[in-house]
Amino acid sequence: MKITEVTIHQLKMKLKDPFTTSFGTFEHRDFLLLEAKDESGVTGWGESVAFHSPWYNEETLQTNWHMLEDFLIPLLLNKAIQHPDEVSTLFEPIRKNNMAKSTLEGAVWDIYAQLTNQSLAQALGGTKERIEVGISIGIQNDIATLVSLVDGYVKEGYKRIKVKIKPGWDVEVIRTLRETFPTVAFMADANSAYRLEDVALLKQLDAFDLTMIEQPLASDDIIDHATLQKEVATPICLDESIHSLEDARKAVALGSTKIINIKIGRVGGLTEAKKIHDYCLAHNIPVWCGGMLESGIGRAHNVALTTLPNFIMPGDTASSSRYWEKDIIDPEVVVVDGYIDVPKTTGIGYTVNKATIAAYTEKKKTYR
Ligand SMILES: O=C(O)CCC(=O)C1=CC=C[C@@H](O)[C@@H]1C(=O)O
Numbered sequence: 001m002k003i004t005e006v007t008i009h010q011l012k013m014k015l016k017d018p019f020t021t022s023f024g025t026f027e028h029r030d031f032l033l034l035e036a037k038d039e040s041g042v043t044g045w046g047e048s049v050a051f052h053s054p055w056y057n058e059e060t061l062q063t064n065w066h067m068l069e070d071f072l073i074p075l076l077l078n079k080a081i082q083h084p085d086e087v088s089t090l091f092e093p094i095r096k097n098n099m100a101k102s103t104l105e106g107a108v109w110d111i112y113a114q115l116t117n118q119s120l121a122q123a124l125g126g127t128k129e130r131i132e133v134g135i136s137i138g139i140q141n142d143i144a145t146l147v148s149l150v151d152g153y154v155k156e157g158y159k160r161i162k163v164k165i166k167p168g169w170d171v172e173v174i175r176t177l178r179e180t181f182p183t184v185a186f187m188a189d190a191n192s193a194y195r196l197e198d199v200a201l202l203k204q205l206d207a208f209d210l211t212m213i214e215q216p217l218a219s220d221d222i223i224d225h226a227t228l229q230k231e232v233a234t235p236i237c238l239d240e241s242i243h244s245l246e247d248a249r250k251a252v253a254l255g256s257t258k259i260i261n262i263k264i265g266r267v268g269g270l271t272e273a274k275k276i277h278d279y280c281l282a283h284n285i286p287v288w289c290g291g292m293l294e295s296g297i298g299r300a301h302n303v304a305l306t307t308l309p310n311f312i313m314p315g316d317t318a319s320s321s322r323y324w325e326k327d328i329i330d331p332e333v334v335v336v337d338g339y340i341d342v343p344k345t346t347g348i349g350y351t352v353n354k355a356t357i358a359a360y361t362e363k364k365k366t367y368r
């Protein structure tokens with residue numbers, strides 16, 4: 001297999017619901033799509049999950065475009081490879097920049113699956129025919145609004161509801177949700193909003209039977225999470241702290257985490273994501289697939305990854321219609337009663353709608 005052409009598309013898509021983070025509120029999702037062609041003309045697609053500003057990690061659309069154009073595409077273009085696993089090996093001389101790496105590697109996996117007449121799920125070794133998913137709800141202006149949103153999603157059939165917490169928006173919010181929805185599976189994502197000194201407050205959350213608390217402490221920490229896990233009963237799940245198999249190994253060895261949120265872009269691609277999955281399976285650490293407000297292409301990659309056996313907790317891969325008036329794939333990703341049927345067709349399993357992509361594209365560039 002030889003990649004002979006790459007096109008980077010920069011898109012802006014309006015979010016149906018504004019997305020509030022520590023950095024502010026986003027009305028739109030800006031992102032890169034990467035379209036790669038091999039020498040036989042087979043086309044594969046990848047998606048950069050980097051945001052337009054470095055609030056989640058140090059990468060942005062612009063750093064991704066720079067890394068792809070000046071380093072990663074030149075390393076791969078016209079290079080004969082046998083398997084997508086070789087892409088991350090080719091990229092080893094490049095430090096970090098995992099989201100940029102994942103963008104190109106994902107397109108190669110899509111091409112490889114088509115060339116071997118497999119779905120991406122099959123190419124990864126996945127066997128599930130449907131995957132169970134949850135939904136992530138951002139911080140709301142008041143608790144009544146949050147309760148109403150949760151009620152709607154529970155009625156839609158989502159089996160797990162993820163809510164954000166931060167100092168001042170935590171114990172009372174979770175208490176109200178638990179009192180209103182006694183049996184719903186709730187988890188809380190703190191996005192590093194707390195410190196080890198907040199242990200007494202975080203222990204109060206033990207009363208509400210959360211399935212996990214995601215990333216309570218610093219985004220580059222493993223040590224303090226181990227100390228915290230000894231103090232709280234609720235399982236800690238790491239997201240931002242885990243960038244590689246090595247990070248996962250150390251976090252598991254230290255007892256810093258009982259669950260890992262795997263995000264393909266954060267860990268540098270599907271090959272590394274599979275290695276982390278396999279390691280966690282061998283060490284009885286359940287994993288689930290996190291979300292990054294992806295378009296249909298990133299969503300399709302998440303669906304395929306989630307078919308691996310140790311993805312035993314519902315992930316954040318909600319339906320396309322949760323985010324977009326019109327997604328860029330046909331059919332869109334649809335959640336029915338908390339499940340997504342896994343496509344059986346080759347590659348990512350959804351048709352990429354180039355006309356819709358063009359409608360959202362602000363700029364693009366082709367490399368040969
Ligand atoms: O894609 C989705 O719907 C999940 C989005 C989501 O919860 C997150 C995306 C990026 C950073 C965080 O805010 C949060 C997460 O940490 O998982």
Ligand SMILES: [Mg+2]
Pocket residue numbers: 189191214215239240261290
């Ligand atoms: Mg998270």
